[in-house]
Every structure is written in C-alpha cells, then in structure tokens.
Amino acid sequence: MRRCANAFASHSCTSASGLSFGGPRATVVNSFLSFQLLKRLSPLVSFAALSASYFSHIGFFNPYLSLWLKDQGMTLWVIGLMGSMQSLSRIIAPYLWGWLSDHTGQRVLLLRASAALALVGSFGLSTHELPWLLCMLFFMFLNTSGMMPMTEAALAHWVSAGGVFDTRKYGRVRLFGSLGFLLTVCFAGAWFERHGMGDFPVWTTLTLLAVNLSVWALPNVRESTHVHGQQTSVIKELLKPHNAWFFATMFFHVLSHMCISFYLSLYLDHLGYSKTMIGVLWGMGVLVEIGAFYTQSRWLHRFSLSQWLMISCAAMVLRMGLTSFGSQWLMLLFLAQALHGVTFAVQHTVSVSWLSTYFPGRLRGRGQALYSIVGYGVSGVIGSVAGAWLSDLYGLQSLFTISLGLAFIGFACASALNLFVKKRDNLLSV
Secondary structure, X not given: OXXXXXXXXXXXXXXXXXXXXXXXXHHHHXXXXXXXXXHOOOHHHHHHHHHHHXXXXXXXXXXXXXXXXXXXXXXXXXXXXXXXXXXXXHHHHHHHHHHHHHHHOOHHHHHHHHHHHHHHHHHHHHOOOHHHHHHHHHHHHHHHHHHHHHHHHHHHHHOEEOOEEOHHHHHHHHHHHHHHHHHHHHHXXXXXXXXXXXXXXXXXXXXXXXXXXXXXXXXXOEEOOOOOOOOOOHHHHHOOHHHHHHHHHHHXXXXXXXXXXXXXXXXXXXXXXXXXXXXXXXXXXXXXXXHHHHHHHHHHHHOOHHHHHHHHHXXXXXXXXXXXXOOOOHHHHHHHHHOHHHHHHHHHHHHHHHHHHHOOHHHHHHHHHHHHHHHHHHHHHHHHHHHHHHHHHHOHHHHHHHHHHHHHHHHHHHHHHHHHHHHHHHHHHO
C-alpha cells in the first residue's frame, strides 16, 4: 500500500509517454475534425469539458427518468424494468468497449463513436410504444455506459506519471462533472415543476449533443498497445485476494447506493416533496461532492486506500439509516445527502486509484470496465428489478431499510480488505 499512499501524496506533472501520434495526414484530419480552437485546449481542460457535459446529461436523466416514466402512466414494475436496462447495458457494454480500447489504443475515436450512437438513440424517446421505448433506451444505454470507463482509463493515463496516480489533477477534472450535474439537476427540477415532464426527451437530445461536441475536443492520440514482458490476464488479477475483496466491497456499497439512484426521487415524491425540493436535495449532495473532489489531495493521504473504503462504507450505513428512518425531517435528509461527498466522491477516487495501481497498462480499460460491470451493472440490475418488486409489496421505504443492511455488508467486506492489506504489508516488512 506504500505505492498507493505515495499516489495520494504526489502532485507530479503528467506525462504523455507511451503515446504515439499518427502521420502527417492523420494530423491534418485531426486538425479539421477536432476544430482548431478546441484542439488548442490542454488535455485536462478537454477532459473537464467532457466530464461537465456528460454529467450534465446524467444530472437530469438519472434523477428524473423515473418521474418521466411515471408521468407516462407506467407502473412501478415497468419503471424498475426500464431502470434495469441501464444496468443491464453496464454488464455488456463496458467490457466490450474496454476490450476494444485496450487492444486498439483508440479510446478517443471509440468515445466519439459511442457518443454519436447515443445521440441517435435519443431521437427514439418521443415514442409512446413500450417495446420501442425499451429498445431505444437500451440502445442508448449500450453506448453511454461504455463512455465513462473509457474516459476514466484515458484520464488516468494523463494524470499518472511513473505509475503514480495524481489525485489533485484527477479531482480538479472530475469536479467539473459534479458542477455539470449540479446545474442540470437543480434547473431541470424547477423546469419540470413549471412545465411538466413532457420535455424530457428534448433535454436528453440536447445534453447528448453537448457530449458529442465536447468529445471532439479531446486530444486524438493513440495509446501504445505494445507491452514488454509477459502479459497478465485480467481474470487472474481479479481473483487475487486483495482485488476480490475490493470488488466485493464495491459491489455491496454500490448496490446500496442504487436505491438512491433509482428510487430516491420517487420516494421523496411519494412523501410529498416538490420536484424543486427534490432537485435541491440532489444538488446538496453534489455540492458536497464538488468540495470533496476539489480538496481531496490535501487529506486523502492521511489514510490508506483500504481505510478510506471502510470510512466511505461506514458513512453509507449512516446515510441509509437517515434516509430510511428520518425522511419526514427535511434537515435529516439534507444531512444524509451531505454524506454523498464521502459515500461517492471519496469512494470513487479511491476506486479509480486502486484500479490504476492494480490494473495498469493494457489492463487499465478492462479494469475500469470490470468496475462498471460489477459495481454499476450487476448491482444495478439487481437493485432496479428487486427494488421494483419489493416496493410493490412493502412500499418504497422498505428499499432504504434493506439498503442499510447491504451497506453494512459492504463495510464488513471493506474491513476484511483492510485486515488483509495490513497482514500482507506486515509480512512484506519482515
């Protein structure tokens, strides 16, 4: 874990080593396609623009998709099925896109393709036919679900030097995504409160158009796919005890979090909170998230990666308890949302740093894909489908009570990981 701790303490400049540009003809094509002004931006500014636009799309889409489907007259079971489409796509798409990007090195080209296809899929949301709507949502999700793992893998390359992950630079880029999320989640809540949910498909198309514009600002470079020495299997790395405990921790932590992602808006709407207040509560979580991303390089080095995972899981237990049993008090809901800075921002940065350390080089894209599949794919399908079934039987509050138990299992796994790491480090120091 010394290597991981040094990653937090380091603020070294990024290096572009291992990257190779195309020939003169490719340079001319890139200059034309990437727009001359945008191409002059530094790589990290370009990633910040993509992060802002992508999470601007997520900021309205995820919180209000369930309310739009409800406005279309769909039952909780159908809404859960629709939500599971996104999670199902996270089982299929990330590894496929990650495998392609690892073997071709063309992460940016693949990002542009996936963004364009997602935009095409958004045109089909205006239909009212359930089978067609399911197909269009799934097609759109297949493309958007692959974007973030590829972006994270490419960004990790730019903010790493000599195998050291720079959390300061990563956090500064990632906070622009939080700002984009905050802007749309609050503004969309007020808009839908005033104008109704009918404009949801238009919002989807416009925000995906912004994603398409920003992805063309990324530096169109090709990562080297040549590796020296023996190649390591990603499955072999996954089955190592420390990685197995890491993914188990992440699975239960995110499975608990899925209750918020899928059902918090419906839960608050059921309790009588306005769409504007729902947006404000979502925005509260993002404000704290922004603060965490901006300042994390100052204090993340105080604990190891495994210790931070324990802290984030413990915070998740408290958050689920407050949301389940204190939802009638607005101040407790604000407190629960304020824990988002630890339950998401810290957990996410620690996870990306872990993956950058233990899935380096050609394994980076597939390591990020496994993170998306295990954490947000499998857990998302279980959370959305089981959540719909349980909420039909026992009500929406029961989901948050069950998520409290899941969060505790995540904490137990994180504790086991921390004990394993301590034992391993003690043996290595002998």
